[in-house]
Amino acid sequence: MVAKTRDLLVTAAARLLDQGGPAAVTLRAVGEAAGVSHNASYKHFANKEELLAAVASRELARQAKTVAGIEDKHARAIDTLKDMMRGYVRWALARPERFRLTYGRWESGTEELAESAGNANTQMIALVKAAQSQGDLAGGDPERIAALMLATAHGAADRALSGHLSRAGKGHADPEGLVDDLFAVLRIAKG
Amino acid sequence: MVAKTRDLLVTAAARLLDQGGPAAVTLRAVGEAAGVSHNASYKHFANKEELLAAVASRELARQAKTVAGIEDKHARAIDTLKDMMRGYVRWALARPERFRLTYGRWESGTEELAESAGNANTQMIALVKAAQSQGDLAGGDPERIAALMLATAHGAADRALSGHLSRAGKGHADPEGLVDDLFAVLRIAKG
DNA sequence: ACCTGAACACCGTTCAAGT
């Protein structure tokens, strides 16, 4: 009896989201997929948005766990950073609906999301500082450099997902390649 | 009698979107705001999404007109590019709902959007080439450099709009500043 | 060619009731 109803609801919502986009995530469909009635969600969440916030929170928690494994793989902080940003892009392209949900519109239930995002940001800044002291990155405000990396990775992924933008050459400006380009420039810029 | 029903509907939809987000844009509300019945939209658009596509198309057309004015202001292409990217960010922050609509989910009615985006992309690439030949930008695939600029501007704006990301220092990593940072690095990287 | 009122199936949410 490990799977409680609350978890079943979150899992069902995530699955429906992946398969059919936000339009497919109705409380009735979620209830049916979880084997409960169409309004059982209200015993666990204040409303639909809070159920979706739980889906996003779980996703960010998994992301954090994945990232934790990356840090041990590399000797130099710059390589960890690059790997993290590539992972960010790969995640967005592999799970577009969860990516868009996570960074979408939130009216409430955001505390947990904000905390996860804050932790990730703190970690990024520490890595930038380390890369700077290891001589792989130019000086300058570590928070701004971290934000620049995240902005590029996020924007590259989001623009790639908006198919109507990049009809041109495909492999020509793929999102992971753009992350590589940014890092190449940042390395050169160090001296 | 210049204002036809079709234009009234698009205008009403844009206004409702700005004021109350996507949830406020119901065909009934649009009809009422335009002074027609709740289903008059179906005489001008196949469905709700095509009405929204018309809103997005109009927005991109206005963007293109704004950009056209920028090009004459600067002697050097690099300054035009920077101004364009700053304008992109400012537009996203000033009209977040239209920005998110434009780069959101589209199932159909995308041809016009794709064309506008394609034109903008072509123009960007030409400017990158010009900046390179003027000695303000390093060599390398102009399409990739243009895509890097757009990705950074887009990501900086989108992450700023997701309020739950940047609880930390505010002016510390503002989106326009990140665009400046990218251009600073790209200038340095040329040598 | 453009518009309307009525109707349909569907959705989020509430509520009284059950265990």
Place this chain on the structure above:
DNA sequence: ACCTGAACACCGTTCAAGT
């Protein structure tokens, strides 16, 4: 404490009918 069936207001879409 958790769940259900019925009901409410609302939504996108369709349709027959009007000019």
